[in-house]
Amino acid sequence: MSAHRYLIRGAAPLGGDPTDLLLADGVIAATGAEAAAQAGDAQVVDAAGLVVLPGLVDLHTHLREPGREDAETVLSGTRAAAVGGFTCVHAMANTQPVADTAGVVEQVWRLGRDAGWVDVRPVGAVTVGLAGERLAELGAMADSAARVRVFSDDGVCVSDPVLMRRALEYVKAFDGVVAQHAQEPRLTEGAVMNEGVVSAELGLTGWPAVAEESIVARDVLLAEHVGSRVHICHLSTAGSVDIVRWAKSRGIQVTAEVTPHHLVLTDEIVRGYDPQFKVNPPLRTAEDVAAVRAGLADGTIDIVATDHAPHPVEDKDCEFDAAAFGMTGLETALSVVISSMVLADDVDFGWADVARTMSAAPAAIGRVADQGRPLAVGEPAHVTLVDPDARWTVVPRELRTASDNTPFAGRELPGRVVATFYGGRATVLDGVPQERTA
Amino acid sequence: MTSGTPARPRPEPGGERVVLDAGDIARATTRIAHEIIERNLGSSDVVLLGIPTRGAFLARRLGERVLRADERDVPLDTLVGTLDITLHRDDLRRRPVRAIEPTTVPAGGIDDKVVVLVDDVLYSGRTVRAALDAVSDLGRPRRVQLAVLVDRGHRELPIRADFVGKNLPTSASEHVSVRLSELDDVDEVAIGKGGDR
Amino acid sequence: MRHLLSAHDLSREEAVLILDTAAAMAATQQREMKKLPPLRGKTVVNLFFEDSTRTRISFEAAAKRLSADVINFSAKGSSVSKGESLKDTAQTLQAMGADAVVIRHAASGAPHRLATSGWIDAPVINAGDGKHQHPTQALLDAYTMRRHLRGEDAIGSDLAGFRVLVVGDVLHSRVARSNVDLLHTLGAHVTLVAPPTLLPVGVGTWPCEVSYDLDAAVAARPDAIMMLRVQRERMSSAGGGFFPSPQEYSRKYGLDGARLRALGPDALVMHPGPMNRGLEISAEAADSAQAVILEQVTNGVAVRMAVLYLLLAGADDRAGVSTPELVKDSV
Numbered sequence: 001m002s003a004h005r006y007l008i009r010g011a012a013p014l015g016g017d018p019t020d021l022l023l024a025d026g027v028i029a030a031t032g033a034e035a036a037a038q039a040g041d042a043q044v045v046d047a048a049g050l051v052v053l054p055g056l057v058d059l060h061t062h063l064r065e066p067g068r069e070d071a072e073t074v075l076s077g078t079r080a081a082a083v084g085g086f087t088c089v090h091a092m093a094n095t096q097p098v099a100d101t102a103g104v105v106e107q108v109w110r111l112g113r114d115a116g117w118v119d120v121r122p123v124g125a126v127t128v129g130l131a132g133e134r135l136a137e138l139g140a141m142a143d144s145a146a147r148v149r150v151f152s153d154d155g156v157c158v159s160d161p162v163l164m165r166r167a168l169e170y171v172k173a174f175d176g177v178v179a180q181h182a183q184e185p186r187l188t189e190g191a192v193m194n195e196g197v198v199s200a201e202l203g204l205t206g207w208p209a210v211a212e213e214s215i216v217a218r219d220v221l222l223a224e225h226v227g228s229r230v231h232i233c234h235l236s237t238a239g240s241v242d243i244v245r246w247a248k249s250r251g252i253q254v255t256a257e258v259t260p261h262h263l264v265l266t267d268e269i270v271r272g273y274d275p276q277f278k279v280n281p282p283l284r285t286a287e288d289v290a291a292v293r294a295g296l297a298d299g300t301i302d303i304v305a306t307d308h309a310p311h312p313v314e315d316k317d318c319e320f321d322a323a324a325f326g327m328t329g330l331e332t333a334l335s336v337v338i339s340s341m342v343l344a345d346d347v348d349f350g351w352a353d354v355a356r357t358m359s360a361a362p363a364a365i366g367r368v369a370d371q372g373r374p375l376a377v378g379e380p381a382h383v384t385l386v387d388p389d390a391r392w393t394v395v396p397r398e399l400r401t402a403s404d405n406t407p408f409a410g411r412e413l414p415g416r417v418v419a420t421f422y423g424g425r426a427t428v429l430d431g432v433p434q435e436r437t438a
Numbered sequence: 439m440t441s442g443t444p445a446r447p448r449p450e451p452g453g454e455r456v457v458l459d460a461g462d463i464a465r466a467t468t469r470i471a472h473e474i475i476e477r478n479l480g481s482s483d484v485v486l487l488g489i490p491t492r493g494a495f496l497a498r499r500l501g502e503r504v505l506r507a508d509e510r511d512v513p514l515d516t517l518v519g520t521l522d523i524t525l526h527r528d529d530l531r532r533r534p535v536r537a538i539e540p541t542t543v544p545a546g547g548i549d550d551k552v553v554v555l556v557d558d559v560l561y562s563g564r565t566v567r568a569a570l571d572a573v574s575d576l577g578r579p580r581r582v583q584l585a586v587l588v589d590r591g592h593r594e595l596p597i598r599a600d601f602v603g604k605n606l607p608t609s610a611s612e613h614v615s616v617r618l619s620e621l622d623d624v625d626e627v628a629i630g631k632g633g634d635r
Numbered sequence: 636m637r638h639l640l641s642a643h644d645l646s647r648e649e650a651v652l653i654l655d656t657a658a659a660m661a662a663t664q665q666r667e668m669k670k671l672p673p674l675r676g677k678t679v680v681n682l683f684f685e686d687s688t689r690t691r692i693s694f695e696a697a698a699k700r701l702s703a704d705v706i707n708f709s710a711k712g713s714s715v716s717k718g719e720s721l722k723d724t725a726q727t728l729q730a731m732g733a734d735a736v737v738i739r740h741a742a743s744g745a746p747h748r749l750a751t752s753g754w755i756d757a758p759v760i761n762a763g764d765g766k767h768q769h770p771t772q773a774l775l776d777a778y779t780m781r782r783h784l785r786g787e788d789a790i791g792s793d794l795a796g797f798r799v800l801v802v803g804d805v806l807h808s809r810v811a812r813s814n815v816d817l818l819h820t821l822g823a824h825v826t827l828v829a830p831p832t833l834l835p836v837g838v839g840t841w842p843c844e845v846s847y848d849l850d851a852a853v854a855a856r857p858d859a860i861m862m863l864r865v866q867r868e869r870m871s872s873a874g875g876g877f878f879p880s881p882q883e884y885s886r887k888y889g890l891d892g893a894r895l896r897a898l899g900p901d902a903l904v905m906h907p908g909p910m911n912r913g914l915e916i917s918a919e920a921a922d923s924a925q926a927v928i929l930e931q932v933t934n935g936v937a938v939r940m941a942v943l944y945l946l947l948a949g950a951d952d953r954a955g956v957s958t959p960e961l962v963k964d965s966v
Contacts, residue, residue: 200837201643203743203767203809208836272751273744317752319721321742321765522659525673525701525944535949537652538659540790575668 004424007039011047011385013375015351021052023381026424031377045429047385050418053355055087055118055382056334057362057371059150059179059257060233060305062326063089063120065111066104067096072310072402074108077330078117080308080400082427084330085417087118087382088363088371089308093125094155100125100136102144109146116436117427121366124148126158126167126178133160135167142174149367152179154233155280157215159185164219168228175367177255179231180219182240183281187211192321194267194282202271204320207282209237216240220247220254229253231365234307236262236281238291245300255365257305258292260329260336261407265289269407275316275323276407279309293340296357297347303362306333310403327407331399334358334386335413342388343414381424390416400433445622446615453630454615458604460625463587466603467496470585471503473601478552481508483580485551487521489569490539493557494520495620496587500556519543521555521576526568543576553579554601558616560586563597588627590614638750638759639942642770642817647793650820654778655790656941657934664700664937673948674703680733682724683762684710684740689908689932690762694737694771697939703947706733721745722754729755735947736760743767743809758946766807772907773813775938777821779931780859783903795822800852801843802828802888803863803915806835806877810907811863815843828852830888832877833869849887853894859903862890862916881914891917895925903927 008021020035021028022042030038058081064072074091081089091108093099099108105122112120124141128134130153141148151171158164158180167178188211193199195206216232220243223230232244235256247254265283277283295301309326316323329336337358341349363372373379393412396404420428427434448454458466475481481504488497501518505511522539530536555569566584573582585601590608608614608629615628636649645653663671679698681691691707698705710724721740728736735758738746743765750759763769781789784797799818805811805827818825825843827834838845846852853860865888867881868874878884885891890904895917898904904916904926912918921928 195836197837197840200835200841201812203765203812205766206836273747317722319740319742319745319748321744322721525663525671527673530673530948533949535945538656538944540659541662571672575663575666575671 005040005042006045006421006424006426007035007042008045008047008052008383008385009036011050011052013052014355015051015388018048021375021383023383023421023424027381028375028377028379028383031375045385045419047418049387049389050385051351051388052375053085053351053384053386054359054372054375055384055420055422056085056358057088057366057368058086058306058308058330058333059090059231059303059362059366060154060259060307061089061091061330062094062307062309063091063108064310065095066107070312074111074120075115075117076400076402077308077310078112078115078120079433080330082117082420082422083400083417083431083433084332085334085384085386085420086330087384087420087422088121088368089118089330090121090123090150090366092154093123093152094130098125098129099123100128100130102137102140102146105141105146105148106144117433118422119368119371121150121368122146122148123150123152123154123179126151126153127163130156132156132158132163135163135170138167138170138176139174142176149174149176150179150231150365151176152181152233154179154181157181157183157185159215161218161222165222165226168223168230169226172228177229177231177365179233180215181233182212182215182219182235184211184214187214192278192282193270194284196267196285198267198270202273204270207280209239209284209288212237212281213239213243216243220244220252223254224250224252229255232256234259234262234281234305235292235295235301236284236288238288241291241295241300245295248300255302255361256300257303257362258296258301259307260304260333260340261327262292263289263296263304263340264336265407270320273320275318275320276327276405276409278320278323278325279327279407280325293344293347296341297349297353303357303365304333304337305362306330308401310401311405313404316405326405328399328401328403328405330401332394332406332408332413334417335392335415336408338388338415339413381421383421384417385419387416387418388414390414392416446617448617448624454628456626456628457606458588458627463603463625463627466587467499468503470601470603471500471507474500474504474554474583474585475508477583477600481505481510481517483552484517484554485544485546485548485579486518486554486556487543487573488518488556489523489565490520491621492616492618494539495618496558497556500585516544516546521569521572523565523568523572526571528564528568541572541576548573548577548579550578550580552581552583554583554585556585558587559614560584560589560599560602561592563593563595566597567595587616588614636946638746639770639946640746640750640759640761641768642773642813642820643768645770645817645820647820647822650774650777650817651791651793653774653938653941653945654781656945657774657778657938658790660940660944661934661937669700670702671700672702673944674698674701677703677734677947678732679703679705679735679737679943679947680728681705681707681762682710682728682736682738683708684721684738684745685763687739687763690739693932693935694762694939696936697943700936701940701943703734703943706731721748722752725749725754729757733757735943737762739763741765760942760946763809765809766812767809768813769809770813770817771935771939771942772810773817774942775931775935776814776861776905776907777817778934778938779905779927780823780903782934783927784858793821794818797823797859798855798857799823799825800828800857800860801825801863802849802860802890804833804865804869804877805829805838805863806833807866807869808863814861815841819843826852826857828888830878830884849894850897853897856899857902859905860890860898861905861907864907864909865911865915867911867914885914889915889917890920892919895920895923900925905931908932
């Protein structure tokens with residue numbers, strides 16, 4: 001079927017020497033001279049000057065459905081993901097109802113499959129109703145059609161150390177991982193921004209770095225003790241980077257993620273009291289930003305994850321204290337990483353590192369076997385084409401996400417996703433999402 | 439007293455013409471002082487209230503001459519005060535906000551006194567209208583009179599001066615600059631082009 | 636200056652202008668005829684999302700003495716808790732023709748949102764927001780200090796060279812933040828005195844000194860001491876457990892008779908009110924001859940008159956006081 005045969009001409013795999021790729025029958029059928037030779041009636045995509053990456057994988061996406069379809073749906077969120085270059089997203093569990101049963105995760109998984117834009121991998125809640133009191137039926141979710149491997153109460157911390165220990169142990173039975181939202185609750189009551197010089201001046205209640213670091217430290221020690229793997233969500237402080245680096249040096253099975261916004265924004269930007277910059281964990285200091293960037297470059301932090309958190313306008317058009325936490329990120333993530341890491345002089349971070357931290361490593365952590373694969377013959381045709389020289393200005397209304405709460409409104413960013421191929425189907429061409437015709 | 443009022447710069451020669459020099463101003467002031475005494479049969483009931491900024495300096499100059507001519511040996515402050523009219527202006531919302539100048543009234547107050555308002559230039563009459571309102575907030579004088587150094591015409595309200603240093607026919611496209619040595623290092627009145635600034 | 640949101644935004648010149656204008660306003664309030672005409676036809680809305688009868692009354696008196704119409708809108712207790720309500724409430728008031736909004740809100744930054752979100756056009760005056768700022772309180776405190784410490788030479792002057800202690804719950808205090816900013820701008824030397832639990836992380840960058848020892852700070856003979864209100868509920872574990880007991884707080888950080896004598900008779904004793912007698916300040920100190928606490932209340936009206944005048948009396952393009960041309964008569 002020619003609609004699903006594409007000959008990508010002249011794209012640079014991971015920024016290397018340009019070559020051709022033939023996508024056919026859902027796989028990379030051929031590369032180099034062979035690609036054109038076997039192309040037949042394949043649609044030709046001129047990719048001269050473009051970088052080709054394995055389809056991006058997000059380990060941390062809030063699709064809001066079921067429950068908050070006014071902010072985002074699986075359909076709108078996954079279409080935005082495709083435009084952002086993603087072929088797989090992990091849908092966080094804090095929906096209404098919470099994704100804490102096989103029924104809810106299967107519903108989300110089916111919605112994702114029906115939408116067809118990316119592979120939607122539901123994340124299961126660790127505890128029933130995210131209440132932090134008793135374990136949800138993790139095994140049932142793992143055995144469901146959704147094949148859940150990542151479990152998280154994200155939005156709230158699994159703060160009870162015994163409960164966290166049990167979860168870490170229990171998921172070993174099906175090679176799962178607990179993704180911890182590291183936030184000591186008592187140290188962060190009423191907190192709305194990073195605790196420091198700026199919060200002192202603004203009179204906003206502070207969220208101290210130690211509230212994250214104390215949980216990260218505890219959980220890596222727990223993971224070591226029970227021999228489990230643990231994943232740290234949206235790591236945001238210099239101290240957390242040090243702790244994870246130390247844990248890895250001890251052989252602890254810890255992985256960590258950083259969000260695009262924590263790679264560039266600092267708490268100074270909160271001075272205008274604009275709730276678009278209210279996020280959890282909060283924007284930190286310039287020293288923290290430098291530390292997480294260095295940690296991402298040296299591998300201490302394994303992946304970039306968006307923590308895409310859409311909110312309707314009314315939840316942000318209000319007092320800072322009253323506003324919801326969160327920022328959208330699916331459509332800006334790659335550009336922010338290019339801007340803050342690839343193009344930056346002070347860190348060594350190339351296209352191969354982009355592929356590692358935004359595709360291969362998140363797929364490995366989430367145990368998604370057919371994503372994050374090398375760009376090689378026979379591999380699944382999850383492929384993203386990026387124009388590294390393009391520059392674009394973020395206009396909230398023009399983004400495909402259903403919500404406008406991007407922190408990058410009005411900014412000019414480098415790098416633009418030109419095309420995304422998910423399982424051999426072009427979900428995005430010329431930057432425009434392609435509805436399924438068949 | 440710190441004032442927000444800057445000194446009036448003297449423009450390049452030729453841009454203006456001086457119509458009263460220091461000697462003219464001194465003679466006019468002395469004459470007005472005598473007229474005030476004559477009109478009011480002495481000065482014991484008189485209070486001179488100068489309208490800041492230059493009217494306040496003129497009031498002090500007048501006060502010194504009145505005391506001398508009337509042969510009274512009392513402090514100047516028993517005769518002379520200042521009257522800020524800013525809060526009573528009718529053009530507040532048409533101009534950038536104005537600093538408020540002090541209002542000081544001689545210890546005897548103004549009730550049943552003859553208040554002589556003193557200003558440098560009489561033009562539209564709106565300043566005097568505001569001053570009359572301000573005076574009525576301070577008390578009930580027996581009579582209110584008006585002394586100005588220059589009357590340049592173009593009245594917009596039914597107001598006239600009781601004592602005038604010099605009547606100065608002008609066009610509305612001209613402006614009148616009064617300079618007093620207390621602020622401007624020189625005593626003179628000049629007419630220039632450019633209308634009301 | 637379009638709005639008054641934070642004492643931090645005021646330059647020395649602007650602050651001195653407000654204090655000088657307040658002095659002129661205060662002089663008019665000595666007269667039999669206290670009402671002045673400059674805001675005739677203007678409508679000032681007091682938008683209070685948090686109870687504060689004394690601050691509201693002070694603003695109301697100030698506006699009325701300048702002949703403005705006053706609308707009091709108390710949003711406390713109505714269904715105002717979620718954000719959209721601030722926007723809707725503000726726009727409703729704007730639709731009613733508010734020329735200025737005086738806002739009190741428990742959320743830090745709410746006045747800033749009101750002023751900068753494009754919801755309304757009117758000037759916004761912060762009457763206290765959360766733990767952030769209370770600029771008119773700082774202005775009336777500075778006015779009171781300047782009047783007493785400078786005397787006849789007050790007009791046109793700042794507070795350069797004076798030393799002020801601010802004592803108590805700095806962490807939760809908008810009064811402390813505003814005063815540190817304004818007193819620093821005016822050249823005074825500020826020392827914050829508090830238990831470490833009641834100082835914010837980051838206080839080290841503020842333009843002031845910090846001490847944990849009230850007796851040592853008092854022994855240095857400051858020119859004024861400002862006692863902050865301490866809420867008793869901050870002692871409970873639920874309230875944060877910031878100090879062990881009222882007795883211990885009072886012993887270590889209260890202004891009692893002994894410390895009053897150590898201060899000497901010339902130091903001003905100040906308090907923004909309402910006072911917890913026996914906790915942060917003893918009756919002896921509060922009622923002493925050197926206490927100017929009631930005068931602070933009186934001066935509040937004059938300072939708020941000055942702020943309303945300077946923000947509202949000017950031209951419609953609101954070329955505010957930061958515009959250098961404070962025009963005088965040109966003839």
